[in-house]
Amino acid sequence: MNISIVIHTSSGHTLKFAQAIREKLVSLGHEVDLTGLRTLGTVNAGLLPLARVNFTIKNPPELQDFDVVLIGGPVWGFKASPVIMRYLIEDVQNLKGKRALSFVTMGGAGGGRALRMMNGELEAAGAEVLEGEALKYFIKPNVLKLEAAVERICGQVCVA
Numbered sequence: 226m227n228i229s230i231v232i233h234t235s236s237g238h239t240l241k242f243a244q245a246i247r248e249k250l251v252s253l254g255h256e257v258d259l260t261g262l263r264t265l266g267t268v269n270a271g272l273l274p275l276a277r278v279n280f281t282i283k284n285p286p287e288l289q290d291f292d293v294v295l296i297g298g299p300v301w302g303f304k305a306s307p308v309i310m311r312y313l314i315e316d317v318q319n320l321k322g323k324r325a326l327s328f329v330t331m332g333g334a335g336g337g338r339a340l341r342m343m344n345g346e347l348e349a350a351g352a353e354v355l356e357g358e359a360l361k362y363f364i365k366p367n368v369l370k371l372e373a374a375v376e377r378i379c380g381q382v383c384v385a
């Protein structure tokens with residue numbers, strides 16, 4: 226299968242998670258494209274009154290050619306990454322016939338809400354949404370939990 230992984234990462238945690246997912250999928254024979262969204266402007270967390278999210282996304286990938294789409298980002302202010310949400314809302318319109326899965330990394334809490342926000346947009350675009358993963362990642366991840374999350378993701382993705 227042709228699989229796209231699109232992420233936003235600030236300190237690299239989501240990138241590490243995405244790389245582990247990619248490595249596993251490639252080992253299973255899939256073609257995997259991993260894109261980190263790059264931004265121009267100010268991306269400041271969605272921390273209520275101080276939120277400053279005046280940015281554009283420089284490299285929004287087109288998803289048309291992929292069978293499965295994985296979208297990942299950090300939890301910010303108990304919500305999904307504003308960069309990921311902007312990408313999903315503005316750049317992702319038609320996912321009919323594709324499966325999609327969200328994954329997030331977080332210090333402690335807010336993963337469920339972030340996944341619901343991302344899944345809502347994926348559903349609105351017509352994707353069949355698979356069960357997402359929220360991974361605690363404080364300085365380092367728990368390696369066993371990371372591996373288990375990667376297994377669950379790949380298990381769902383690899384069902385033809």
Ligand SMILES: Cc1cc2nc3c(=O)[nH]c(=O)nc-3n(C[C@H](O)[C@H](O)[C@H](O)COP(=O)(O)O)c2cc1C
Nearest residue numbers: 235236237238239270299302303330331332333334
């Ligand atoms: C501005 C900001 C807000 C955050 N808000 C939360 C939060 O609400 N809940 C949480 O569990 N972690 C929160 N975190 C921690 C990040 O979600 C966590 O470190 C994540 O793994 C970072 O991923 P990244 O390195 O891919 O950017 C926050 C981090 C930042 C920088």
